[in-house]
Amino acid sequence: MKNKEQRIMKDINHKISREIVNTAKKxxxxxxxLERLENIRSTTRTSRKNNPSLHTWSxxxxxxxxxxxxxxxxxxxxYVDSVYTSQKCPQCGNIHHAKDRKYICKCGYHTHRDLLGAINICNSTEYIGNRCIA
Known part of the structure; x- marks a missing residue:
């Protein structure tokens, strides 16, 4: 079963990476x-919902x-530093934790937490390299 799971994950990774690169070309x-996710497994909160998929994803x-x-x-x-990417307001720079999936800042800015992270990664000047592992 483990080999089958690894083949499935490898196939999914190929499809996701192809879609990302094709979108960038388009x-x-x-x-x-990309965020540098070196310690993602040790820094994320564990839950029954996320634990199995997070810890098997490559x-x-x-x-x-x-x-x-x-x-x-x-x-x-x-690669950019992942610190506060889903907690920092792109308008005022205020940092606070989002409730649920919604991010609402004191300045009035609001969006989905994942979109906020993507915006902050895109706008990041905290460049930490061009290789996955330094």
């Missing part, structure tokens, strides 16, 4: 930014696939 992006492999497919397409991959 929008003529020159850079794909973040490193997905990042490698994105890197090599992006390189073939002439797109650079940069």
């Amino acid at each position: 929008h003529k992006a020159k850079v794909i930014k 973040f490193y492999r997905l990042a490698q696939y994105i890197e090599y497919k992006a390189k073939l397409a002439g797109i650079e991959v940069e």
Whole structure:
């Protein structure tokens, strides 16, 4: 069963990475930014809902696939610091924890927490390298 699961995850990672690179090409992006997720398993809260999928997902492999497919397409991959990406308001810079999946800042800015993270990664100037593991 474990080999079957690994093959399925490898296939999913290939499909996700291809979609990411194809989307970047479609929008003529020159850079794909990713969070450096070195200690994701030890820093996330565990729950019955997330635990099995989080601990079997190969973040490193997905990042490698994105890197090599992006390189073939002439797109650079940069890694940014993941600190506060889903907690920092892109308008006022205020940092606070979101309730549920909704992020509402004191300044009035509101969005989905995952979209907030993507916005902050895109706008990040905290460049920490162009390789998955330094």
